[in-house]
Amino acid sequence: MxxxxxxxxxxxxxxxxxxxxxxxxxxxxxxxxxxxxxxxxxxxxxxxxxxxxxxxxxxxxxxxxxxxxxxxxxxxxxxxxxxxxxxxxxxxxxxxxxxxxxxxxxxxxxxxxxxxxxxxxxxxxxxxxxxxxxxxxxxxxxxxxxxxxxxxxxxxxxxxxxxxxxxxxxxxxxxxxxxxxxxxxxxxxxxxxxxxxxxxxxxxxxxxxxxxxxxxxxxxxxxxxxxxxxxxxxxxxLHRMLPRSLMLPPGVPEYMTRRRHLAPGPVTLTGRAWSGRGPIELVEVSVDGGATFAAAELDEPLGPAAWRGWRFGWDASAGEHVLCPRATDAAGNVQPVEPIWNPKGYVNNAVQRLDVTVA
Amino acid sequence: MxxxxxxxxxxxxxxxxxxxxxxxxxxxxxxxxxxxxxxxxxxxxxxxxxxxxxxxxxxxxxxxxxxxxxxxxxxxxxxxxxxxxxxxxxxxxxxxxxxxxxxxxxxxxxxxxxxxxxxxxxxxxxxxxxxxxxxxxxxxxxxxxxxxxxxxxxxxxxxxxxxxxxxxxxxxxxxxxxxxxxxxxxxxxxxxxxxxxxxxxxxxxxxxxxxxxxxxxxxxxxxxxxxxxxxxxxxxxLHRMLPRSLMLPPGVPEYMTRRRHLAPGPVTLTGRAWSGRGPIELVEVSVDGGATFAAAELDEPLGPAAWRGWRFGWDASAGEHVLCPRATDAAGNVQPVEPIWNPKGYVNNAVQRLDVTVA
CATH class of the missing domain: 3.90.420.10 (Oxidoreductase, molybdopterin-binding domain)
Structure with missing residues (x-):
């Protein structure tokens, strides 16, 4: 078709x-x-x-x-x-x-x-x-x-x-x-x-x-x-949610593009992750657009059916960056880095991509 | 430019x-x-x-x-x-x-x-x-x-x-x-x-x-x-608001297009109108896409700075209709039927157009 x-x-x-x-x-x-x-x-x-x-x-x-x-x-x-x-x-x-x-x-x-x-x-x-x-x-x-x-x-x-x-x-x-x-x-x-x-x-x-x-x-x-x-x-x-994590955008936004602007130096990135298939076991963060990931620290759970907070220390260097958090649940489901296409556009849990200018 | x-x-x-x-x-x-x-x-x-x-x-x-x-x-x-x-x-x-x-x-x-x-x-x-x-x-x-x-x-x-x-x-x-x-x-x-x-x-x-x-x-x-x-x-x-009226969509919507579906017969159309330039003095309704208008009945004012309710009896006949309410304020400002273009897209108070299928 x-x-x-x-x-x-x-x-x-x-x-x-x-x-x-x-x-x-x-x-x-x-x-x-x-x-x-x-x-x-x-x-x-x-x-x-x-x-x-x-x-x-x-x-x-x-x-x-x-x-x-x-x-x-x-x-x-x-x-x-x-x-x-x-x-x-x-x-x-x-x-x-x-x-x-x-x-x-x-x-x-x-x-x-x-x-x-x-x-x-x-x-x-x-x-x-x-x-x-x-x-x-x-x-x-x-x-x-x-x-x-x-x-x-x-x-x-x-x-x-x-x-x-x-x-x-x-x-x-x-x-x-x-x-x-x-x-x-x-x-x-x-x-x-x-x-x-x-x-x-x-x-x-x-x-x-x-x-x-x-x-x-x-x-x-x-x-x-x-x-x-x-x-x-x-x-x-459709039934239970696949895992997803979202990052709280660091710095301040540009009105139209929502690109983030922040000063160089250490910054704590934070966000929340959830899954309907099992507890969140791991959140990783990429500061290079999904090429490499490192583990974030998980907050105490809010409850078995609620998202879980996380934090990740980043030494922001001058330049353009794409930040991506990635969640994994206890059932072994991991967010894909690239979207998986389907005709109705459901459950696209590919990692978020946040554009950041450090200057 | x-x-x-x-x-x-x-x-x-x-x-x-x-x-x-x-x-x-x-x-x-x-x-x-x-x-x-x-x-x-x-x-x-x-x-x-x-x-x-x-x-x-x-x-x-x-x-x-x-x-x-x-x-x-x-x-x-x-x-x-x-x-x-x-x-x-x-x-x-x-x-x-x-x-x-x-x-x-x-x-x-x-x-x-x-x-x-x-x-x-x-x-x-x-x-x-x-x-x-x-x-x-x-x-x-x-x-x-x-x-x-x-x-x-x-x-x-x-x-x-x-x-x-x-x-x-x-x-x-x-x-x-x-x-x-x-x-x-x-x-x-x-x-x-x-x-x-x-x-x-x-x-x-x-x-x-x-x-x-x-x-x-x-x-x-x-x-x-x-x-x-x-x-x-x-x-x-920019400062004070020009007049505008919006209609509460009659009947039920189609999910994607928001086109309204209703049965033939008498229906009371309602909505609200406001202006920052003077009290709302007149609301008219067109059931033919803005070609002709007839006056609606105004509700009691909520207050000098709040929108004013209105109602309009319509005998809905089978077919496709475009409904447009039009407000006039005491300063003589009237909503245009067609948008007035400007480079930043401000204060386009052209009349709302609601697509309705009566069947």
Whole structure:
């Protein structure tokens, strides 16, 4: 299949459609990596359709499908359940897409579609246990209140997890972000958070949970958010995050190019790294554009599902440099230095490249 | 001067530099027009350099230059002064830039670089009176804590107002946004808000106020944020906002194109309109791409410096439509239907165009 001819990828400059998505979907400004918990308004944001209005006063979460006892829960019911607050890092599965050539045409993320929040809520599993998952159920479907058209299909945003995924055990139904009620754009009044997974799993403005006896074949599982091969044939649905590290840009920026300017001498480079496949075991830094790497020092972990800070001493010499951090997780996944192309532009976790002028 | 050859404008697709700016600088998602006061995280955001870290505990606002009595004020000192909370709408002076052809190369805003917040703080004028502005002072300079390089010039962000501007009487030093301390990205712990002016006047992370006996000739007054003529010669510094109206998109969106889909029949179109040159007196809506307009009904004003809601009944017929709202202010300024080009891409307040499919 000629994807270029099909118009799903392009070698040209970013189009106005892509720009419109880039304007409404917000990335983390890289200097916000300084905060272990991302302040509201700096966390990345991807909204497929419109942010919907949901009235918390009349809100009900419906739990149904292949269960013994369907549930209908108010926000008060949900808040009366067991509560947890967990720092969780997640990023968009399309993070890195705009760095692929040719460029798959969708939301043109560079490297910063990420954030970490203290998500507060109640675990999913006891609620499923209370509803009584029937023996024939194989998936659990999460349906939002947000509606629109994507890939020619009118739809409500919804995505499923397999009941055999350990994600089901770890998932949270959250109504708080950083100690306050969810902002509208992050799923008010209730959203799902699946620690370790790409953001598409974390269904916002949650309306319904449905136990299914058949695999869900809706758009966001069947067409979108799957890894496609280079002929455009869909493979497995996307799930856990591959490792990535981002560096807090040193020095000061040039407004337009974001090239960094700093004085020669010793500087401590810092950043954060995460993976959904295992704890971060190693972060290395290259100060020569990825030719050679040396190990950074890791900070204490924030939590099992949150990014991990790191620091690296660099004696900056006058000249032009390209800085690249590289993360490795306990499962042995390592960030590639060069992007690995795929037709939909998913999970491009090639190392960040920061241009620095030392003078 | 051939601006195209000079590389300051382009007829090509958006570049990676522009995309990087579009990622870190956030626009208002259009559906957030539904909120009279924009929730934190949905207000537009333009950060020239990096969001700086400022410690509120040791913070001092310095007031100096041509004054009888220099002041040095802590956050407690500032909070003990007269307090006001005012809803203020402001937008970026570059709002609309990316809709110009050829496109001036800078932050590629479409139409949504706007927001309205309840800004809480203390008026500027009594503080200047306390410091005692000397007779030879003609301008007041506001200097931020944010530093970087722009147009080849290493600088701290700073911009002045003329003491003869009524803006000086109306300006506020704010430490609260929507009833909470300023978020880091909006200028924590203290910023300037100048009601009615484009956002460049609202210096964030305020470090110093300096009374000047000569016109300020720093980059953001002398080179940036001036209206240039078509030969690239700088004119007056930008100041008060021209009128603009934006419509809350009806129906539901298509993910990629943001084209709206709705069913035939009566629908109430709503939106908000603002101007820094006078109260909004008229909003008209075109359902035929700007060929003909009819008056909308105005909501009660939120306040003299805030956008004004409007509503318009439309009997949507099957087919493709382009919807355009158009605002007129009490000073007689009317939004143009077609963009008015200028080399830096400032104040393009041509009417919004919303593509709608009714079926």
């Amino acid at each position: 000629d994807l270029l001819a099909k118009g799903s990828v392009t070698g040209e400059g970013i189009t106005r459609d892509e720009l419109r998505l880039a304007a409404r979907n917000h990335a983390l400004p890289l200097e916000a990596l300084r905060y272990p918990i991302t302040p509201v308004g700096l966390h990345y944001l991807l909204t497929h359709f419109d942010i919907p209005v949901v009235d918390a006063g009349t809100y009900r979460l419906e739990v149904g499908g292949n269960v013994d006892q369907p549930l209908s829960l108010s926000m008060d019911d949900l808040r009366a359940r067991e509560r947890l607050t967990v720092p969780v890092t997640f990023e968009c599965a399309g993070n890195g897409r705009a760095l692929l050539e040719p460029r798959p045409v969708s939301m043109p993320w560079l490297t910063e579609a990420v954030g970490t929040a203290e998500w507060g809520g109640t675990p999913l599993k006891p609620l499923l246990d209370e509803a009584g998952v029937q023996a024939n159920a194989i998936e659990v479907l999460f349906t939002g209140h947000d509606r629109g058209v994507e890939g020619g299909v009118a739809q409500t945003y919804e995505r499923s997890l397999r009941l055999t995924d350990d994600a089901v055990e770890q998932a949270l139904l959250v109504d708080e972000m950083n100690g306050a009620p969810l902002p509208p754009q992050h799923g008010f009044p209730l959203r799902l958070v699946v620690p370790g997974w790409y953001g598409m799993a974390n269904v916002k403005w949650l309306a319904r949970i449905t136990l299914l006896a058949e695999p869900f074949d809706g758009y966001q599982n069947k067409v979108s958010y799957r890894m496609y091969d280079n002929d455009g044939v869909p493979g497995e649905p | 051939d601006l195209l050859a000079k590389g300051s404008v382009t007829g090509e697709g958006i570049t990676r530099d522009e995309l990087r700016l579009a990622a870190r600088n956030h626009a208002l998602p259009l559906e957030a027009l539904r909120y009279p006061i924009t929730p934190v995280g949905l207000h537009y955001l333009l950060t020239h350099f990096d969001i700086p870290v400022v410690d509120a505990g040791t913070y001092r606002l310095e007031v100096g230059g041509n004054v009888d009595q220099p002041l040095s004020l802590s956050m407690d000192d500032l909070r003990a002064r007269e307090r006001l909370t005012v809803p203020v709408t402001f937008e970026c002076a570059g709002n609309g830039r990316a809709l110009l052809e050829p496109r001036p190369v800078s932050m590629p805003w479409l139409t949504e670089a706007v927001g309205t917040a309840e800004w809480g703080g203390t008026p500027l004028k009594p503080l200047l009176d306390e410091a005692g502005v000397q007779a030879n002072a003609i301008e007041v300079l506001f200097t931020g804590h944010d530093r970087g390089v722009e147009g080849g010039v290493a600088q701290t962000y700073e911009r002045s107002l003329r003491l003869t501007d009524d803006a000086v009487e109306q300006a506020l030093l704010v430490d609260e946004m929507n009833g909470a301390p300023l978020p880091p990205q909006h200028g924590f712990p203290l910023r300037l808000v100048v009601p009615g002016w484009y956002g460049m006047a609202n210096v964030k992370w305020l470090a110093r106020i300096t009374l000047l006996a000569e016109p300020f000739d720093g980059y953001q007054n002398k080179v940036s944020y001036r209206m240039y003529d078509n030969d690239g010669v700088p004119g007056e510094p």
